[in-house]
Amino acid sequence: MKIFNIINKEFLLASRSGYEIFMPVVYLVIIMIFFNISISYVSNDIILELLPLMIWISCLLICILNIETIFKEDYDDGTLEMFLIKKEGIEIEILAKILSHWILSNLPIVFVAPLVAMILGLDLTTTLTLFVTLLIGTPTMSLIGSIAAALTISLKKNKILVSIIVLPLYVPILIFGTSAVNNSFFNMNYDTELLLMTFLFFIFLIITPLACSKALKISLD
């Protein structure tokens, strides 16, 4: 199946999944509302310093929440078996699935999170940095999470295990992401952080399709 077909199919299925498609954004907004309420007694300067970090942590947790579903439906309905019979091109198709998942689950957050930050008073430069770090960081998290999701796909309740596997791997992205936003907030250079995040993205872009295809085959064996 061509990549376009996979993406098209995933979008069609998502459009029929009802409200679930909006859940990541809803979670983000809920977390930010509660965050704002719970620290309303703290001075505004401190809130603004903490805000991008809080948004980053929220996005990370939301990414973990939905990543285990990436291959699950295909596994449950048997389409994954048909998909894995092909010997060639599986890696490209896996990338297409991850891309669809990222566009549907994480890309809305990438756009909404900076908007929320701006509404809560964050300056434009830091907001833009937040946007860029999320734009690089969330696909990397999707790539990493896909490996864990593939490894645990045959388990009925794999959500906790996926979280345990991916959390340590998400730490460098969180550190670089929050550090870049923090440096931007204090008008410091953050090129190194962005460079390291981009490096991580490309590393996992190469590793993930191969690792996922192997992991899925092992899981189905």
Place this chain on the structure above:
Amino acid sequence: MINSLIELENISLSRNDNNILKDISFNIETSKALNLYGTNGSGKTSLLGIITGMTEPTAGNIHNFSGDDRLFEKIIYVGHKYGIKANLTVLENLLYSADDSKDKISRIDKALKVYNMNNLREVLTKNLSHGQQKKVSLMKTLVSDSLLWIIDEPYSALDNDSITIFNNTVNSFLNHGGSLVMTSHAEIKKSLFSIANYEINK
């Protein structure tokens, strides 16, 4: 003369010191069906997994005599799980399963007609009965160019009319040079179509 497509030679499979399959050898022949039958847990589905390449055998070899290196990529596999999306219509499921060929739509139309499902083409498969879902999964065999169908228990969940339709499609497929590997719990009558039965004992 035997026209062998694939040969399985001394295939064994074990998991955690449990022998699932031991020294299985047979040929999958062109224009002929092969029925792998046996009791529950005898390893029929595992053997299909080995043929499709999803499962690595512990020992033994698989030889491809088809002359087509991409034979295994073109296998149509219908397993216990039907491989159809509940939130897609019958037509959409077939469209996404079909090979990208010019006559894709006409093949799908034909498959829908053959299985008497034309009136259900726009229905989401989650709203179909178990048997109708099985028919959608079997229709996938008709919308591809595959030379080899591998079907796990094709008769389960089908009514008598659908069984007859399936037998007719198999007959036509075999007459056009295709091969079928299927599983069941009993021998299949040789009068239905050109078929060899192979019993799997654990």
